[in-house]
Amino acid sequence: MPTSYDALIIGSGQAGNPLATALAKAGRKVALVEKYLLGGSCINYGCSPVKAMLASAERMHQVATSQEYGVLSEPPAVDFKAVVARKDTIIQEMRDGVRKNLTKEDSGITVLMGHATFTGPKSVRVTALDGSTQDIKAPLIFINTGTSSAIPPIEGLAETHFLTNKSILELQELPEHLLILGGGYIGLEFAQMFRRFGSRVTIIEHAKNLLEREDDDVCEAMQQQLGADGVEFVLGAEVRRVSHNPEGEYTLTAHTAEGERRLRGSHLLVAVGRQPNTDDLGLEAAGIETNEKGYILVNERLQTNVRGVYALGDVHPGPQFTHLAYDDYRVVRDNILHRKRRSAKDRPLPYVVFTQPQLGRIGLSENQAREQGLDYRVATMPVQYVGRARETGNKEGFMKVLVDERNHIIGATIFSEQGGEIMAMIQLAMAGKLTCDQLQNMVFAHPTWAESLNNLFAKLVKA
Known part of the structure; x- marks a missing residue:
């Protein structure tokens, strides 16, 4: 029974x-x-x-x-x-x-x-x-x-001992050259991590940009930052075959705009989705x-x-x-249990990519706002203008916010040191329906990252 x-x-x-x-x-x-x-x-x-x-x-x-x-x-x-x-x-x-x-x-x-x-x-x-x-x-x-990790139907891939986001955490030796198939959030975090540990790292992505769902300026800034760390990129690449020889070397055969390329490395991480x-x-x-x-x-x-x-x-x-x-x-x-009618639809979607700088996102991207035909203003500011950034030396990245016709924030992209925390502040302001004018004139302690909001909203222009 x-x-x-x-x-x-x-x-x-x-x-x-x-x-x-x-x-x-x-x-x-x-x-x-x-x-x-x-x-x-x-x-x-x-x-x-x-x-x-x-x-x-x-x-x-x-x-x-x-x-x-x-x-x-x-x-x-x-x-x-x-x-x-x-x-x-x-x-x-x-x-x-x-x-x-x-x-x-x-x-x-x-x-x-x-x-x-x-x-x-x-x-x-x-x-x-x-x-x-x-x-x-x-x-x-x-x-x-x-x-679990989605495995693409690439010839020869299933016969190799490739890594996933799970098995790569079990490595005991540092890869000499890590090939990463996929330029999404998971791939980028592992790319910067292993590059800073000393591995050579190459990202292979089928799209023309990293983080293809983000705005172009975000993709370009992320690629520039990881490139400065020494990460290599092969974008717009269609991987057609994977092989693994007895010496442990992986070879990826990819079709690119420049023709066929063969990419070789000691380890292969597959991070193309779930x-x-x-x-x-x-x-x-x-x-x-x-x-x-x-x-x-x-x-x-x-x-x-x-x-x-x-x-x-x-x-x-x-x-x-x-x-x-x-x-x-x-x-x-x-x-x-509480007999309350609560919905999973239309809830806020904050998220953070934990590279350095962090990418914090809340609300609409600029691409999404345009697709919806919204009337909005946008403010963009390089992080190097922030006093706290200059003092700490963390000057990489930029901040961007979108504001509607009622001066309410409808989206923010913070690619900055502490980007996730700054994004969360903007999320609170959105939940509290604070206007951009209130944030621009709010008294924040000096010198903090929060203080950047004073200057950011001063740069609003018509999209």
């Missing part, structure tokens, strides 16, 4: 874990199934480990450039195993915290390690690591299985609908077409960010 629970959560991610806790505190009997590691992608092979290693790369850069600040030091050398060990220590502490929260602090949660497969609309079979099975049924089921982890869930047994890419279709309350079944986080269509997955939890929590 199947074991009955009030709620079943498949996947221990940034939406599933807090939901399990909230439901248990409300008196619900909860089962949480995880087939890999508690904590989901963010903790285990996403945000947290990457940012921990980026911190080491930034420290390496600070030492390497210390003479510019009048500080004499020996040229730095990276102990890559120590970098990885530091990352592993941080992540293990986070994993332990998640496990303690789910298994010790609330008796209403049962954690099952194994793979879940639907056997019906409200029933799931869990196959444990030892092969044993357990049938579970629940009136409420929440799918929070996330995504795909949902839905192909082995048995969704057809439950009648759960997906789109052509396998993402689970949901409404504004994150309900699937099957009553009582929800999809949270990256597994449904839309932007894939940890903070949105956590907000999915809040949407479901409020609708189910």
